[in-house]
Amino acid sequence: xxxxxxxxxxxxxxxxxxxxxxxxxxxxxxxxxxxxxxxxxxxxxxxxxxxxxxxxxxxxxxxxxxxxxxxxxxxxxxxxxxxxxxxxxxxxxxxxxxxxxxxxxxxxxxxxxxxxxxxxxxxxxxxxxxxxxxxxxxxxxxxxxxxxxxxxxxxxxxxxxxxxxxxxxxxxxxxxxxxxxxxxxxxxxxxxxxxxxxxxxxxxxxxxxxxxxxxxxxxxxxxxxxxxxxxxxxxxxxxxxxxxxxxxxxxxxxxxxxxxxxxxxxxxxxxxxxxxxxxxxxxxxxxxxxxxxxxxxxxxxxxxxxxxxxxxxxxxxxxxxxxxxxxxxxxxxxxxxxxxxxxxxxxxxxxxxxxxxxxxxxxxxxxxxxxxxxxxxxxxxxxxxxxxxxxxxxxxxxxxxxxxxxxxxxxxxxxxxxxxxxxxxxxxxxxxxxxxxxxxxxxxxxxxxxxxxxxxxxxxxxxxxxxxxxxxxxxxxxxxxxxxxxxxxxxxxxxxxxxxxxxxxxxxxxxxxxxxxxxxxxxxxxxxxxxxxxxxxxxxxxxxxxxxxxxxxxxxxxxxxxxxxxxxxxxxxxxxxxxxxxxxxxxxxxxxxxxxxxxxxxxxxxxxxxxxxxxxxxxxxxxxxxxxxxxxxxxxxxxxxxxxxxxxxxxxxxxxxxxxxxxxxxxxxxxxxxxxxxxxxxxxxxxxxxxxxxxxxxxxxxxxxxxxxxxxxxxxxxxxxxxxxxxxxxxxxxxxxxxxxxxxxxxxxxxxxxxxxxxxxxxxxxxxxxxxxxxxxxxxxxxxxxxxxxx
Amino acid sequence: xxxxxxxxxxxxxxxxxxxxxxxxxxxxxxxxxxxxxxxxxxxxxxxxxxxxxxxxxxxxxxxxxxxxxxxxxxxxxxxxxxxxxxxxxxxxxxxxxxxxxxxxxxxxxxxxxxxx
Numbered sequence: 021x022x023x024x025x026x027x028x029x030x031x032x033x034x035x036x037x038x039x040x041x042x043x044x045x046x047x048x049x050x051x052x053x054x055x056x057x058x059x060x061x062x063x064x065x066x067x068x069x070x071x072x073x074x075x076x077x078x079x080x081x082x083x084x085x086x087x088x089x090x091x092x093x094x095x096x097x098x099x100x101x102x103x104x105x106x107x108x109x110x111x112x113x114x115x116x117x118x119x120x121x122x123x124x125x126x127x128x129x130x131x132x133x134x135x136x137x138x139x140x141x142x143x144x145x146x147x148x149x150x151x152x153x154x155x156x157x158x159x160x161x162x163x164x165x166x167x168x169x170x171x172x173x174x175x176x177x178x179x180x181x182x183x184x185x186x187x188x189x190x191x192x193x194x195x196x197x198x199x200x201x202x203x204x205x206x207x208x209x210x211x212x213x214x215x216x217x218x219x220x221x222x223x224x225x226x227x228x229x230x231x232x233x234x235x236x237x238x239x240x241x242x243x244x245x246x247x248x249x250x251x252x253x254x255x256x257x258x259x260x261x262x263x264x265x266x267x268x269x270x271x272x273x274x275x276x277x278x279x280x281x282x283x284x285x286x287x288x289x290x291x292x293x294x295x296x297x298x299x300x301x302x303x304x305x306x307x308x309x310x311x312x313x314x315x316x317x318x319x320x321x322x323x324x325x326x327x328x329x330x331x332x333x334x335x336x337x338x339x340x341x342x343x344x345x346x347x348x349x350x351x352x353x354x355x356x357x358x359x360x361x362x363x364x365x366x367x368x369x370x371x372x373x374x375x376x377x378x379x380x381x382x383x384x385x386x387x388x389x390x391x392x393x394x395x396x397x398x399x400x401x402x403x404x405x406x407x408x409x410x411x412x413x414x415x416x417x418x419x420x421x422x423x424x425x426x427x428x429x430x431x432x433x434x435x436x437x438x439x440x441x442x443x444x445x446x447x448x449x450x451x452x453x454x455x456x457x458x459x460x461x462x463x464x465x466x467x468x469x470x471x472x473x474x475x476x477x478x479x480x481x482x483x484x485x486x487x488x489x490x491x492x493x494x495x496x497x498x499x500x501x502x503x504x505x506x507x508x509x510x511x512x513x514x515x516x517x518x519x520x521x522x523x524x525x526x527x528x529x530x531x532x533x534x535x536x537x538x539x540x541x542x543x544x545x546x547x548x549x550x551x552x553x554x555x556x557x558x559x560x561x562x563x564x565x566x567x568x569x570x571x572x573x574x575x576x577x578x579x580x581x582x583x584x585x586x587x588x589x590x591x592x593x594x595x596x597x598x599x600x601x602x603x604x605x606x607x608x609x610x611x612x613x614x615x616x617x618x619x620x621x622x623x624x625x626x627x628x629x630x631x632x633x634x635x636x637x638x639x640x641x642x643x644x645x646x647x648x649x650x651x652x653x654x655x656x657x658x659x660x661x662x663x664x665x666x667x668x669x670x671x672x673x674x675x676x677x678x679x680x681x682x683x684x685x686x687x688x689x690x691x692x693x694x695x696x697x698x699x700x701x702x703x704x705x706x707x708x709x710x711x712x713x714x715x716x717x718x719x720x721x722x723x724x725x726x727x728x729x730x731x732x733x734x735x736x737x738x739x740x741x742x743x744x745x746x747x748x749x750x751x752x753x754x755x756x757x758x759x760x761x762x763x764x765x766x767x768x769x770x771x772x773x774x775x776x777x778x779x780x781x782x783x784x785x786x787x788x789x790x791x792x793x794x795x796x797x798x799x800x801x802x803x804x805x806x807x808x809x810x811x
Numbered sequence: 812x813x814x815x816x817x818x819x820x821x822x823x824x825x826x827x828x829x830x831x832x833x834x835x836x837x838x839x840x841x842x843x844x845x846x847x848x849x850x851x852x853x854x855x856x857x858x859x860x861x862x863x864x865x866x867x868x869x870x871x872x873x874x875x876x877x878x879x880x881x882x883x884x885x886x887x888x889x890x891x892x893x894x895x896x897x898x899x900x901x902x903x904x905x906x907x908x909x910x911x912x913x914x915x916x917x918x919x920x921x922x923x924x925x926x927x
Contacts, residue, residue, distance in 0.1 A: 615868070642869075722905040723908075724908065762899065
């Protein structure tokens with residue numbers, strides 16, 4: 021710990037020691053150059069940023085001002101180094117138009133400052149030589165390493181070095197001119213590169229070529245330069261004070277805390293060091309701040325993920341602790357530090373709130389955090405690609421649908437085309453063509469119109485053989501009198517009409533097929549959209565351990581039950597809820613295979629899918645159809661398709677699958693144990709029942725089975741369910757041959773209302789016995805009962 | 812099951828009697844399909860189910876198959892004289908939404924001719 025002394029005396033002693041040690045050596049001059057550079061460059065760069073907005077003239081004016089201000093700075097007892105650096109920076113940033121403005125401004129500054137007038141020739145020489153080199157070597161830029169950037173930097177180095185050497189030799193410095201020239205060139209190049217990178221980054225944001233948040237991506241080079249720029253800014257403001265408050269330290273504190281909250285403790289500590297060095301560049305008395313800011317950044321970053329004010333408070337306390345430990349015997353030091361840290365923390369809090377949308381939610385700046393960022397980048401890329409894919413499928417679906425509509429529109433108008441065909445077959449090469457179609461056009465036209473209309477009407481009224489007898493007597497009198505081919509008119513027109521009908525039928529079939537495919541494309545697009553939602557939300561459908569799918573064989577009288585663990589979505593509290601299922605199924609008398617198919621599947625997120633399918637007919641063929649329908653539906657639901665879309669897709673698949681009858685009923689129930697509801701979709705299926713204590717609700721929604729028509733009209737029914745409720749789903753075989761349907765339906769309701777059994781298996785078993793007794797112990801059709809108990 | 816077909820005012824009227832199930836559904840197809848093929852224009856078909864005392868999903872499938880064929884040909888199909896049980900079955904499966912149901916043969920023929 022330092023002996024107690026006034027901080028000012030410490031400062032003076034330290035600075036004096038440093039100055040004495042540096043002497044006239046190049047190192048000392050570089051130190052001084054760094055100090056001066058850091059103080060001035062900040063304001064100049066800020067001016068440059070401000071010049072980015074507005075018209076070209078506006079920007080040029082700001083460049084002039086920039087050059088003028090830079091000319092006021094002395095670096096290495098040389099005025100003009102900063103102006104030269106800025107000219108280099110403008111070239112690196114790809115803004116050659118700025119160099120002229122900077123040169124003009126700098127020249128004006130030299131002229132106005134009599135003491136700096138002697139630097140004007142050297143500066144002008146540098147500018148002229150630099151421009152000459154750039155223009156002369158520009159064609160070779162492609163061959164130079166790093167291209168134009170390399171050309172600019174190299175030219176700046178050469179110009180700065182050569183001008184300084186020449187000046188030194190003229191001034192009689194002799195060999196000592198070389199190290200100074202090297203230092204000068206180095207400073208010009210280094211500062212120029214620094215400012216050039218920063219200007220490039222800022223330019224890209226202001227001109228919309230890049231997102232502002234991209235500047236804060238720690239993996240991008242531009243970010244490093246921007247933060248360095250800010251550090252230089254801090255150093256530049258080092259000498260500015262507002263009473264007891266120094267804006268440089270406030271800004272440094274804020275920058276360190278913002279970096280720590282967003283990028284973690286490692287980055288926070290690093291930025292603390294950088295901020296401290298920035299302050300040291302301005303004034304060496306700020307050396308202890310390196311430690312203070314490093315610790316502040318480290319502690320603030322440790323609590324990343326919590327509340328902002330907690331992180332900031334602890335970071336401030338940590339910084340203050342270091343200040344107290346580094347107490348230099350002056351009360352002003354910790355007090356000043358506390359003031360600056362506190363104000364900086366407040367500023368950081370506001371920055372976090374106002375600009376959080378610009379700050380990338382980056383992980384801690386450690387290697388272990390990088391994969392998450394990589395993953396997010398890949399995820400964003402995957403999301404965009406999936407969005408494109410979804411758009412493609414949606415476009416395909418709408419295109420197919422629209423094409424069909426256009427076809428329909430074309431088919432309605434066609435009489436002229438039919439007439440042309442009739443004209444071609446009857447009237448071409450006819451000797452009376454001109455007489456009929458020139459002299460008596462309207463009469464001929466009307467006659468054919470009459471023929472077409474009558475034959476079309478007869479076709480819609482009666483069969484072919486019945487109408488044929490009438491057609492011959494319907495030839496218009498005009499044609500009988502004037503047409504030499506009158507006997508062929510009717511047959512030809514009939515043939516033309518028949519061909520048209522066949523064409524219409526074929527087109528309608530094609531239209532149907534297009535609609536089918538269109539619905540499938542739309543379904544795929546929907547699945548992809550669901551995937552995108554999951555990717556963006558980060559949710560996952562978790563299927564817990566336990567039976568996720570239960571299917572039972574179709575042997576006669578086989579009883580089965582299953583316990584399905586419903587998946588719990590990630591983040592939900594509570595143990596997974598399970599649904600108990602009881603199943604009874606039997607095949608038609610004489611069959612070994614039931615045409616009914618049933619499927620219970622855990623969809624995750626506390627949802628269970630129950631599907632009961634009944635293929636048209638019975639036996640193996642019906643089983644194949646129902647199995648196809650239920651399995652395909654399940655697969656589509658698992659893929660993320662909605663119930664409605666999945667039903668439509670399965671319907672379309674059934675339509676195109678087989679030429680002969682291929683129908684199936686589908687009774688679908690999705691039980692959501694978390695949200696306490698069940699959603700039914702019934703496609704030609706029997707009613708379902710919900711037992712809630714003694715109350716029984718009957719759920720029915722008549723709609724066609726699937727596989728009949730392309731377009732489906734159906735509704736879904738959502739019902740609230742409560743713990744202990746029993747859902748009963750049955751196939752049509754349970755209701756019997758028809759005459760007893762109402763009676764059986766009432767008996768089911770009566771049984772459910774009266775039974776005190778709670779086990780689904782026992783319920784289906786007992787109910788099956790009851791119903792078989794009613795129907796004479798024989799079920800003449802495939803019959804299935806499924807009972808589901810709500811946990 | 813017996814299947815009888817006749818033409819009435821341009822309509823093909825098919826009368827069914829007995830059980831319409833997996834075994835007898837083929838008879839319906841064998842009677843109706845050839846008549847549909849003969850019809851060069853849009854056919855109109857009426858299925859008289861007054862004599863059907865039992866129908867399972869196979870029978871439903873046969874009726875739906877004929878409906879689809881007739882629709883594809885641009886024609887119309889209707890059923891008539893349904894017993895209460897069959898009507899219940901038709902309502903349950905939603906067939907009444909697409910297949911017109913008439914009280915009698917005559918009503919069905921007139922209804923289809925009138926474009927109902």
